[in-house]
Amino acid sequence: MTDTREAAPPAADGGEPPDGSEFGVGDESxxxxxxxxxxxxxxxxxxxxxxxxxxxxxxxxxxxxxxxGLVVGALIGTTLGMFLVRGDWKAYADTIFEGMTQRVAATAIVAWLWAGMFAETLQVGGFVEGLIFAADALNVGAATFPAAAFVLCGLLATGIGTGYGATVAFVTLFFPAGVLVGANPVLLFAAILSGAVFGDNLAPVSDTTIVSAVTQDADIGGVVASRFKYAIAAAIPAFAAYLIAGSVMSGVSLEGSAALRESANALGLVHLLSMGVVILTAVAGRHIVEAISWGLIVAVVFNLLFGLSSASDIVAFTVTESGAFTGLPVVTVGEAAGVGGSLYSGAVGFFPLIVLTLLIVAMAQVMIRGGGFEAIQEFLLNRVATTVRRAELTMVLGTATINGMITINTAAEIAIAPYIARIGEKFNINGYRRANILDANTSALGYIFPWAGGVLVGYQVMVGPDGLGAEYGTDAMVVNPIEVVPYVFHGWFLVGIFVLAAITGFGREYIPDRASEEVSRA
Amino acid sequence: MSVFDKFLAGFSFRGSTPDYAPGDALEVMVTDVEDDGGVGDGTAIARIGDSTLRIEGAPADAVNTRVVVDVDSWDETEHRGVGTYRETVGESAF
Structure with missing residues (x-):
């Protein structure tokens, strides 16, 4: 094909992009x-x-x-490296600080904090209950329950950005209802995981989406828009596969659709609008912090206006004794003093991941300053990624492998991101394409294997003295994680599509094709 | 680019060897320098997919920087071209 461009250069040439030197990571020379x-x-x-x-x-x-636990592993690893340094150890310690103060980490952290507040506010605002109402209203039966779970969990995960959160919410509320109406438990759990993959991959407020964009110099809204084609190409056959498998794979015969209706609440569906505000403003090119802030404001207004949650569900100051301020709606009296609510728990929930991220980028910086990063990169570029097709396949399979091994998929994504950037840049592969390759495999593999974090958080809801198995007194409520592996259709299809995309060139864009909006805005 | 266009961008099967035309202005990542047998610093190269653009007049430290290049000539058979460095606009993501 012939690619021609107008004489005017791309929009990026006016400013200083948020490049690697700002992040500090790329400056090995x-x-x-x-x-x-x-x-x-x-x-x-x-x-x-x-x-x-x-x-x-x-x-x-x-x-x-x-x-x-991973934070402790990172701390020990960072300490071990120091003992291998020749000469003054101060340079090593300084490199840790240098790594931690990179822009790439700060950008992700800021976006996570806002996304966490938004996600939790949707949760307390009855979004899940709204989706359950939709399932009930659509008269979903045993055979169609897995397909419905895939779509609705996908919607929730796209709204709240955390596949883990969506998995927990759906396994807690939707899974038992489905099993009770006769859906196959293994297929239903796998469908929920597929929905989580969809949202983790596509949501602008998803931690993996944010990392994929900021590490590849791409704007988050543009990344979401550009990956829509891959997500839908995998989701449509996955939906069909759940319909077919749902009619073939039988469940246990338990009657309990009443359990579904008990928690349904139509008003919760207003948060489709809150979610839409974030997606549309992000795709329209607004900064992700601004986009999520607008979504958050809309969600809080809906919660209070429609009585979906109280003010104290959003922000709560708990004091141990009554006083002048206990009349306020956000001040309550409890046994232990503290601060709570969706804004609090949503932001705090990301703290462990934030600390881990700081340590991972510090360890990566040690590799860069010590020459290890360059050595691995040279090996890949000289021996493996020798053509653009092989380079893209290396990026796809490398991301899939590291995510297959490390179950906390965001951590795996951060570790492999510098290689994806550098290998892709060596062939002038566009940042949007690199971000999509990075995130699709990260999202998919995080919910397929039995040791994957997404599978484990769902399994945790089923087992134990307080789990679904004990609550309902039946083994049908507990799914062996190994059994779900082949049925996480959306995850498998997404990986397959990217292998095919690397081979055929579907969706491939080069850097000269278009510049990232964030670059042009800078 | 409109919101709608952003969703449709890249919706095609793209070859490994993109071609360009004289007069095009490209923003590219400089990926290498041409081996000149150790005579000098070598000419900057941008590998775009499996196509190659020689960039004349680029700074000596141009590798891993984003530059704007005016394409002077392009051979669609060999998928190779020659261009002139205009300005540096950025660096590698890492």
């Missing part, structure tokens, strides 16, 4: 101090490699999906 390691440049990979091994052992082998 530049102004920062080099760190000499005992054992050469490969020794600089020890902190990150130790962390990855820890993450595989903790989450993959032991099945513990605890982000705080």
């Amino acid at each position: 530049g102004d920062g101090p080099r760190i000499e390691f005992r054992g050469g440049k490969w020794a600089s990979t020890v902190p990150l490699v130790f962390f990855i091994v820890w993450a595989i052992f903790q989450s993959g082998v032991l099945g513990i999906g605890d982000t705080n």
Whole structure:
């Protein structure tokens, strides 16, 4: 094909892009101090490699999906690396600070804090109950329940941006209702996970979406718009597959559609508008903080206006004794003093991931200053990614592999992001395309394998003394995570589409094709 | 670009060897320098997919920077072209 351009250069040429030097990560040849390691440049990979091994052992082998545990692994790995440094250890310590103060980490952190507040406000505003109303109103039966769960969980995950949160909400409320009306439990759990993949991949407020965009110099709204084609190309056959499988795979015969209706609330569906505000303003090019803030304001107004939640569900100051301010709607008397509400818990919920992110980018910076990053990059570029097709396949399979091993998918995404950026740039592959390759596999693999974080959080709801199995007194409410692997259709289709896209060039864009809006705005 | 266009952008099967025409102004990432047998610094190269654009007049440290290039000539058979450096507009994402 012939690609021609007008004489005018792309919009990006007017300003200074948010480049790697601002992030600090890319400057391996530049102004920062080099760190000499005992054992050469490969020794600089020890902190990150130790962390990855820890993450595989903790989450993959032991099945513990605890982000705080990964923080400890990262801390130990970072400390171990210091003992391998030749000469003054101050340079190593300085590099940790240098890594932690990069813009890439700060950008993701800011977006997560806002996204967390928005997501939790939708949760307390009865969005899930609204979706359950929709399922009931549409008269969803046993055979169509998995397909409906996929669509509705996908909607919730797209709204709240966290596939983990959507999985917990749907396994808690939607899953037992589906099993009671006779849907196959394995298929239903897999459909919920598929919905989580869809939202994690597409939502502008998703942590993985944010990381994929900011690490590839692309604006979040543009990334969401550009990945829509891949998401839909996987979602349509996945929906059909759930309809077919739902009619073939039988469930247990329990009668309980009443349980579904009990929690239904039509008003919760107003949050489709809150969600729409965020998506449309982000895609229209507004900054993600502004987009989420507008969505948050709309959600709070809806919650209060329609009585979906109280003011104290959103912000709550709990005091131990009555006083002058206890008459206020946001001040309550309780046994322990504290602050709560959706804004609080939504933001605080991201704290472990924020700390982990700071440590991962610090370890990556150690690799860069020690020469390990460059060594791996040179190996990939000289031996593996020798053509654009092979480069894209390397990006797809590399992202899939690291996400298959590390179950906290955002952590895996941050670790592989610099390689995706550099390999892609060596072939002038556009930032939108790189972000899409990075996030599709991150989102998909985070919800397929039994040790994946998304699967584990759903499984946790089913097992234990307070789990669904105990509550309903039947094993039908507990699904073995291994059994769901083949049925997470949207996840598998998304990976498959990107393998095909790399081979065929579907959706491929080069850097000269168009510039990121954030770049042109800078 | 309109919101609608953003959704449709890239909705095609794109080849490995994009071609351009003289007169085009491209923003590209400089990916390499041409091997000149050690005579000098070498000419900057932008690899776009599996196509190659030689960039004359680029700074010596242009690799891994984004530059705007005016395309002077392009061979659609070889998927190679020559252009002139205009300005540097950015750097690598990492």
